Amino acid sequence: MTRFETYEQALRDFFTKHIDMVLKQPNSCLKYPFVDPGSIYNGNLWDWDSFWAVYALFNLVDTDPQAAVKKAQIIEHAKGNIKNFFAFQLDDGYIPMMIEKSELPEPYLIMKRKEGVILNMMKPFLCQQIDLISQYCQDYQWVECYVDNMERYFHCYEQFYFYENCGLYVWADDVMIGMDNDPATFGRPRFSTANMYLNSFMVKELQAMANIMQALGQEERADYYLDKRQKLIDCIQNECWDPRDKFFYSVDVDIKTRAYDWFHVGLGVFWKTLPIKIRAWTGFIPLWAGFATEEQAAYLVEHVRDTDTFNSPFGIRSLSRDEKMYDLSATNNPSNWLGPIWIIVNYVVFRGLLNYGYYDDAKQLYEKTLELLGTDLEKTGTLHEYYVPETGEPVMNGGFINWNMLVINMGNELRTCRS
Numbered sequence: 001m002t003r004f005e006t007y008e009q010a011l012r013d014f015f016t017k018h019i020d021m022v023l024k025q026p027n028s029c030l031k032y033p034f035v036d037p038g039s040i041y042n043g044n045l046w047d048w049d050s051f052w053a054v055y056a057l058f059n060l061v062d063t064d065p066q067a068a069v070k071k072a073q074i075i076e077h078a079k080g081n082i083k084n085f086f087a088f089q090l091d092d093g094y095i096p097m098m099i100e101k102s103e104l105p106e107p108y109l110i111m112k113r114k115e116g117v118i119l120n121m122m123k124p125f126l127c128q129q130i131d132l133i134s135q136y137c138q139d140y141q142w143v144e145c146y147v148d149n150m151e152r153y154f155h156c157y158e159q160f161y162f163y164e165n166c167g168l169y170v171w172a173d174d175v176m177i178g179m180d181n182d183p184a185t186f187g188r189p190r191f192s193t194a195n196m197y198l199n200s201f202m203v204k205e206l207q208a209m210a211n212i213m214q215a216l217g218q219e220e221r222a223d224y225y226l227d228k229r230q231k232l233i234d235c236i237q238n239e240c241w242d243p244r245d246k247f248f249y250s251v252d253v254d255i256k257t258r259a260y261d262w263f264h265v266g267l268g269v270f271w272k273t274l275p276i277k278i279r280a281w282t283g284f285i286p287l288w289a290g291f292a293t294e295e296q297a298a299y300l301v302e303h304v305r306d307t308d309t310f311n312s313p314f315g316i317r318s319l320s321r322d323e324k325m326y327d328l329s330a331t332n333n334p335s336n337w338l339g340p341i342w343i344i345v346n347y348v349v350f351r352g353l354l355n356y357g358y359y360d361d362a363k364q365l366y367e368k369t370l371e372l373l374g375t376d377l378e379k380t381g382t383l384h385e386y387y388v389p390e391t392g393e394p395v396m397n398g399g400f401i402n403w404n405m406l407v408i409n410m411g412n413e414l415r416t417c418r419s
Helices: 003-017 047-063 071-087 108-114 126-137 141-161 196-215 219-240 281-289 294-305 343-355 359-380 402-418
Strands: 394-396
Touching (some): 003 047, 003 359, 047 071, 126 196, 141 196, 196 219, 196 281, 281 294, 294 359, 343 402, 359 402
């Protein structure tokens, strides 16, 4: 076996052995079985974390005979994720990003929302996870009872987080935004950032909802969500693509002519947004979501290859190395996305490269990811949450499973692509 084959087998064995570490039983707040990320996040249900964990677990079950015995249990926990989120949905459609194990009478985020505080809501991975589970099980009927819940979830996004002037979605604040300390949002005013993360993943969320509606025979609603998806893509292209830098940027939406006595009565602000010119990995999500043009993809691949910015010996830096905020400090709450290697970043970029036919670049990224995780497992006996780009050294949170499992998806998808 080659070194890479040895690493892949060792990682497969590790994930199969530790499946039960992420499959959790109901607790004080969560009524249904669910999936958590492992490590310090034990007992908590997170939105996009649970999606990617299920995404990886389904692949592991289908490609590893030892993991296959867990198939029914994994499906039960995946559906449990969705049931738990809907159990805490409020009348206005709000669903929290995270439901924590707690002695409180209900999750903290729900209590704050009931107090009237507009917080960030569940990131756009609810329908993506429902669609993923339903496709895997070849059954959509189990979610027919939740159609109204899904409609209210989108209505909540429209009511509180949609900026009609530019047609983009905004974060309420910088709390739990996925890329926790993304400088395009972190520390900035509330409701001011239309983030590439939020809008790019929303494109896929709208597609997933259309898939669900179509499978349930609601063609008119499916068309409605497909139309919203296309309008969102058009707005991202118009507002977030920078033709000079050849990159997708998050944008500031707090743009308007501010009257002051008799000043500013001439030519007012006619542009809808201003680019926040900070190059983060979120600029590559359009490759994964599939709405970048072929020309844009070619430019983005050059950014992927650039060793002065994103390309490192162990994968894609979460923030370009030439940004003033580049920092590799060990931190939680917020977690550090100012440069460290995260396997979810490697995977999203990897899949985007495959989507547009850049097989060799995808293969290199897979091998870097194998080297990174294989070496960590070999040295420490476990895996970590994020890593130093230049050395591959783990930064913190040993025992983190979650989207680290996506390295197995990468190998399988490469082989499928070549078969």
